[in-house]
Amino acid sequence: MIAWMTKPNALFREVLKRTFDETLDEIRDSISALGPQENNTFFSDDIVNMFGGVIKLFEHIILLEEISKSKTVYQISDYSYLVLHRMLRNFCEIYSDIIRTSDTPEEAEEFGITYRNKLVGKLNIDDITDTYFHDTDFDFDPEIFNSMDQSLKEQYGFNNETYGVVNRMMPHPDELLPWIEDTDEINNDE
Numbered sequence: 001m002i003a004w005m006t007k008p009n010a011l012f013r014e015v016l017k018r019t020f021d022e023t024l025d026e027i028r029d030s031i032s033a034l035g036p037q038e039n040n041t042f043f044s045d046d047i048v049n050m051f052g053g054v055i056k057l058f059e060h061i062i063l064l065e066e067i068s069k070s071k072t073v074y075q076i077s078d079y080s081y082l083v084l085h086r087m088l089r090n091f092c093e094i095y096s097d098i099i100r101t102s103d104t105p106e107e108a109e110e111f112g113i114t115y116r117n118k119l120v121g122k123l124n125i126d127d128i129t130d131t132y133f134h135d136t137d138f139d140f141d142p143e144i145f146n147s148m149d150q151s152l153k154e155q156y157g158f159n160n161e162t163y164g165v166v167n168r169m170m171p172h173p174d175e176l177l178p179w180i181e182d183t184d185e186i187n188n189d190e
Contacts, residue, residue: 019088051170051171092128095111
């Protein structure tokens with residue numbers, strides 16, 4: 001399990017599962033159609049380049065998917081939270097558009113997510129961000145960040161990793177490895 005700010009409920013776990021499925025399928029299709037050198041995904045080129053290419057990003061997403069299924073709580077870097085946020089944002093947009101534009105209720109139900117016996121009509125990335133993400137330092141404007149003096153950065157809790165992810169610098173491989181946050185296991189049943 002990823003160390004989210006709030007313990008995931010059944011709806012968020014389903015959204016996350018569907019997000020991984022859709023994202024990995026899209027990247028596989030992109031690689032099949034264009035090869036591993038071309039970025040034809042929803043990820044911006046700066047994020048793909050930050051990870052060293054589509055294949056490396058794909059491998060990192062697979063790692064995140066694996067740890068998201070674990071009962072052990074893993075902490076991840078801002079680089080990984082950035083990727084998860086982009087994936088979730090993309091899925092929320094696609095999901096909400098499909099549900100909104102479906103011609104029939106059956107079409108919406110086929111793609112849709114049911115929670116508490118009701119079809120979820122819209123997924124809001126802002127609500128997900130506010131509930132599950134500790135912060136969004138990864139989205140800080142680089143110009144503003146780089147113009148701040150060190151004492152202000154420290155006051156906000158920014159560190160070297162924040163500098164790297166804000167400026168879309170390639171992370172050290174160790175920065176992409178999850179680590180165990182707590183030895184206690186979390187019960188994901190709800």
